[in-house]
Amino acid sequence: MRTAAETEIRRPSAVRALTALLAVTAAATVVVEVLNWWYAPEQGFGLAVRTGWAMLRAFGFLLLIGHVRRGRTVARPLGLILAITTVFAVGRLVVPRQGVPPLPGLLGFALLTALCATVVWLLYRSPAIAGHLVRHRSRLVIDRSGISWREAPPRRPEANAWLLTSRVAAFTYSPLMLVPALVATAGILDGRLLAVPAVLLWLGAGIATSYLVLFCTAFLLRGKRWAGTLLIVVTVAVLAVDLPLCWWLLGVDGLVRDGTPLVAAAVLAVYGVRRAARVPAPAPPT
Numbered sequence: 001m002r003t004a005a006e007t008e009i010r011r012p013s014a015v016r017a018l019t020a021l022l023a024v025t026a027a028a029t030v031v032v033e034v035l036n037w038w039y040a041p042e043q044g045f046g047l048a049v050r051t052g053w054a055m056l057r058a059f060g061f062l063l064l065i066g067h068v069r070r071g072r073t074v075a076r077p078l079g080l081i082l083a084i085t086t087v088f089a090v091g092r093l094v095v096p097r098q099g100v101p102p103l104p105g106l107l108g109f110a111l112l113t114a115l116c117a118t119v120v121w122l123l124y125r126s127p128a129i130a131g132h133l134v135r136h137r138s139r140l141v142i143d144r145s146g147i148s149w150r151e152a153p154p155r156r157p158e159a160n161a162w163l164l165t166s167r168v169a170a171f172t173y174s175p176l177m178l179v180p181a182l183v184a185t186a187g188i189l190d191g192r193l194l195a196v197p198a199v200l201l202w203l204g205a206g207i208a209t210s211y212l213v214l215f216c217t218a219f220l221l222r223g224k225r226w227a228g229t230l231l232i233v234v235t236v237a238v239l240a241v242d243l244p245l246c247w248w249l250l251g252v253d254g255l256v257r258d259g260t261p262l263v264a265a266a267v268l269a270v271y272g273v274r275r276a277a278r279v280p281a282p283a284p285p286t
Contacts, residue, residue: 011069014128019065021122025115026061029054032090032108039102046183046250050257053179054089057082071135077165079123081268083116085172088261166272167217170231172265174213177206177242180258184249195249202249205241209234220273228273235266 011019033055037047060082067075090112094105122129181202187195212234219227242262246255 012128012132014122014126015068015132018119018122018126018129019068021115021119022061022065022068025112025119026058026065028108028112028115029058029061029086029090032105032112035102035104035108036090036094039105045186046254049179049182050089053175054086057086057089060086068129068133071132073133073135073161074164074168075133076123076161077168079119080165081168081172081265083120084264084268085176085261087113087116088264160276162272162276163220166228166231166269166276167220169265169269169272170213170217170235171210173235173238173262174206174210176258176262176265177209177238178203180242180246180250180254181206183254183258184245187249198245198249202241202245205238209238225277228277231273232270235270239263239266 033051037051060078064075064079064082067078090109094101094109123133124130181199184195184199184202188199213231216227216231216234220231239262243255243259246259250258
């Protein structure tokens, strides 16, 4: 017979099911990428970079498991953008440059898509999971009892869920720019020296974007309206730099494979900012 303390800390069955589903999704991501690599007619440098980046999403799902187990509010937007970008990242590798995609790759992509859709459905439609994902991050707290590291509500007003979604989506801009930039370095190694300045610009823009997004989202979560406008401007600038370079250095195939995930993240970030602007700002804590 369980004690009251054991019953209190026992997670809901929906949370345990979601945790198991995320572990399966992480494993499926690796398996599908291995299948794509195995059946790919051309196993070049570009495919290796894209495959490595797609496999890193397995670690993203493991990180998401930690947030879900701890009941963190950030689990929802992280799960949403992780699921969307995973589907795009794997989908762009399933389709070869020429010919028909291999059947094992298509079956693996369909399975992974179904897993990601189920993850998003549970995160946003399950009342049990919604009631579980209410905790904030732990931080250093100094009070009368001394110094301790524990969960504490944020000092600023609680951020709107759409702002959190925009923040997570915007944080993917930098890696989604750096991956095709690294793929484009293969052209430099093949003697396309005229592309050197463009690739360097691409890499620098990808790194600078991470700092700009960090600056925008820091004020965005504090309810500053101008930060949302600035994030939209940064998004437009990112697309204006990345998409033409994808087309010029990687061709139409690269524009579709590497530009589409970035466009999806940009649409989600801008949509989140616009939706959050329609919601009245919460009153500051008293």
